[in-house]
Amino acid sequence: MLLRKDLIQPRLYQEVIYARCKERNCLIVLPTGLGKTLIAMMIADYRLSKYGGKVLMLAPTKPLVLQHAESFRRLFNLPPEKVVALTGEMGPEERARAWARAKVIVATPQTVENDLLTGRINLEDVSLLVFDEAHRAVGNYAYVFIAKEYRRQARNPLVIGLTASPGSSEEKIMEVIRNLGIEHVEVRTEDSPDVRPYVHGIKFEWVKVELPPLYKEVRKLLRDMLQDALRPLAEAGLIDSPSPDLPKKEVLRAGQIIGEEIAKGNHDLGRLLLYHAMALKLHHAIELLETQGLSALRVYLKKLYEEAKAGRIKASRELFRDMRMKKAISLLVQARELGLDHPKIDKLKELLREQLDKKRASKVIVFTNYRETAKKLVEELSRMGLKARRFVGQASREGDRGMSQREQKAILDAFARGDFNVLVATSVGEEGLDVPEVDMVVFYEPVPSAIRSVQRRGRTGRHKPGRVVILMARGTRDEAYYWSSRQKERLMVETIKRVNEMLRRERQTSLEVFVKPSEKEERGEEAWKVEERRGRGIIVYVDSRELKSPVVKKLKELGLKIEVKTLDVADYVVSEDVGIERKSANDFLQSIIDGRLFDQVKRLKDAYPRPLLIVEGQLYGIRNVHPNAIRGALAAVTVDFGVPVLFSYSPEETAQFIFLIARREQEERKKDVRLRSEKKALTLAERQRLIVEGLPYVSATLARRLLRHFGSVERVFTASVAELMQVEGIGEKIAREIRKVITAPYREDEE
Structure with a gap:
């Protein structure tokens, strides 16, 4: 046994859920703060002891990954190097080495998805796969692909999904269940008899303000x-x-x-x-x-x-x-x-002053939907002498740099130590924040989502009684959003219980009512497996920028060997003769607007004897581009450049096209797969244009105008904002962005 029983004391409901889920795929629905992660660790201990191999736990954010990895190191009798955290900040080769030596891996799903696609790792010896925040397993999220690959690869598979709120509709809950291959649902609420003794009271307050x-x-x-x-x-x-x-x-x-x-x-x-x-x-x-x-x-x-x-x-x-x-x-x-602003600000100040007067060491989280509001609130609270910090995601917005993983962790650690007592967070703080002893949570505005509402209020009442305050402007969307989330929350609980009761009644024989595919779907799945077997041994080179596309996942499922490269030309190369450029409908239209299309097609034509363009999705009516402009571009590609165009309805169909073409080239025509660059080296003028095209918002057309206007690359790079604005198509915003990129100091953490 690896789990340190001297450091934990499982509660009765945790023991029950563990016993029911250690040998069958389970979705565990449990309110935030009541120990879902510990249940997963208990099951991990059992699976490693019985089956060996590895445990993989996936979490949607880097701070969550680090928190879970630290919990495993603290509670498992394993050398520190046997528990690894894998994120995109670690290089691919280093990740592969870490995977090979580890017994417990905690990772972001995007990282694992990429490493599966590139063949750096496989899931054959993973005896437990845990999906934290399992409600994300919908659509094209990485959880869906990983779950499918796990069922295909693993010798002793077991899936555990963890969530406080799987969704408010039966359709959404069943999508999660199908995508993860769930066989049984274990659900508890604060009112469940075996949970109630451990739930600390949460006092709810709805505070309405009047707009001036x-x-x-x-x-x-x-x-x-x-x-x-x-x-x-x-x-x-x-x-x-x-x-x-x-x-x-x-x-x-x-x-x-x-x-x-x-x-x-x-x-x-x-x-x-x-x-x-x-x-x-x-x-x-x-x-x-x-x-x-x-x-x-x-x-x-x-x-x-x-x-x-x-x-x-x-x-x-x-x-x-x-x-x-x-x-x-x-x-x-x-x-x-x-000096007039929203009356919520004054009310928030009043509430915080009251809470901190009552208990000086109080910790408070204020949730708001908007970064700009979070910034404003921190400024206002700091003026009144409170220690407040902002907590936002990693993505940078115009004029507002995101927080790196290191910065996020530092802020959470400082908050836990009590270096400051008010954390103003956007939605990035809603999932999995492991911050103990939070005395009060404030919703600066209600959210019309049951999942987000449950996640927000779950930040308090975890270790002792807590307080939730919801601010609402009377007679506005605030009230509508509040009642919407309450209704969805009630519906969510009812739906989960209904799903669970139906699954229980079926005695988990086959999940026929919910999970078993129809006869038509079964035939489709079998056909896909046949295609997969036929695809083995076929190689496709894929441009690294295509990894986010669902097409690559479908090619992997078809059994093709994926070689990821940074390609000079084409997105997919299936033989020495055939290079394929794939464009979504939106990208195709954008490339017409910014002038990239014909340059890309020319380079493809120059590099491969039999080039091909695949346009994926509905072209007409999705952008404000006249149909005649679209038809003209297609005519030019096919007639002027001689590049055939195939139309695909979906990523699945695109993958089937690429698969069939690759099989014809490699099996029937015995063609080798070889990468090509353009037949002839770029001219000096082409190299100069390429450099200038690297500037923000600068298309091929704008690059030509800039070089014609200034005469050299050097003069473009030394031009002032005012001088840049003299060029047609460059306004003040673009000019300032160009100057910013050229003059801003380089920092590693802003990559």
Whole structure:
């Protein structure tokens, strides 16, 4: 036995769940803070003792991976080097060595997915695979591919899914169950008899604030504009009414219908795209005003104004021509002069002051949906003398650098030590934060998601009684979102119990009602397995930038050997003669707009005797590109360059095309697989253009203009913002981005 029983004392419900799940694939649904991870460790101990091999635990974020790895090191009698944490920050070869020596691996799913695709690792001797935050196992998320490969490769497979909230719909829960191959669900709530003795009370408070008159005036102006934008959509029958209270999902659905109709040739509906875009922008502006405040709204309207001024976005131009928008902006200026902002800020200060007066060492997490609000709150709380820090994700946004993994861990460690007592977090803090003794959680705004609501409030009441405060602006989206999440939460619990009861009644014989595929699906699965066997021995070179594409996973499932390279030309190479460029419909349209398409096609034609372009997805109606422009581009590719074009409906069909072509080339025609670059070396002018194209927002066309204007690469790189703006197609934003890339100091942690 590897688990240190001297350091743990499992609770009764943990022992029961362990006994029921140690030999069958289980989804464990347990409220946050009640020890899902310990149950997984107990099962890991059993599986390693009985079957040997390795345990793999997947977690969606790097901080979570590090936390789980540290827990295994602390609670398992294993040398430290036998427990490894694998993330993208570790090099591929180092990851392969770590995998080979380890008994327990904790990793991000994207890392494992990439290493499976490239063949650096296999799952043959993994005797337990744990999916933390298992509700993510939907769609094209990496969990889905890894689970499928695990069932195919492992000698002694067992899957355990862990989640506090698998979803509120039966369809979503069943998708998770199917994708992970779950045979049994173990569910507990705070009210379960065996859990209740261990649940510390959480006190819920719903605090409503009243919007000031100036807010209401701005809100009315924006709502009137929204109603006018929605009216043409309602008149066309795309939405039920032009009410400004229409849910955003209904507006989005109208946009999908417009796109579908245009794709069918009904181009008259194209005129509604403008109103649809305006409605979405106004909807977001009102949401910011109601839930976040004037500061957040000002930032957003400034962005729209810059779009309108640059002439890039027609919807933004139309909004700023409206006198009501001008009046709203005038009121925002007036509010800033008066020092007026959302009343939630003052209420938050009051709540924190009250909590800290009651207990000076209190730890508080404030959740908000928006980075800009998190930044504003930290500034406001710091002014009143509180020690507050912001916690955001790793992605960088315009003017707002994300936090590296190292920075995230340092902040969590400092919060746990008590170096500061208020953590203002965006959604990145909702899953798996291992921060003990959090006394209060504040929702700066309700969220219309059962999963996120459960995750947020699970940050308190884990080790002792806690307090959850939900701030709401009266008569706004706040109230609607709150009631939406409560309804979804109730539905989630009922649905899980219904699923569990049905599975229990079936006695887990085959999961026929929920998991067993239909006869048609079984035939499809068998056909896929036949194709996989036929695909063995076939090699396809894949460009490293294609790894995120579902196509590569499908090729792997078909049994092809994937060799990942950084290709100069083509995305897939299946023989010495055939190079294939794959473009999603969106990328194809974007490459027409920015001028990349014909350059890429020419290079493909020069490099391979039999080049091929595959366009994947519906081309018409998804972007504001005229159908004749699309047809003209396709005609030029096929006629002027002589490159055939295949159309694919999905990544699965694209993979089948590549598979069949590769098999013909390698098995029937006995062609070798060999990489080629362009037949002739790049000219000096081509090399110069290539260098300039590396600058942000600079297409092939812009690169030519820059070089013609300045005469050399050196002059382009030394030009000032004002000089760059003299070139057609370069506005102030692009010019500043170019100068930023050229002049900013290089830092390793900003890669």
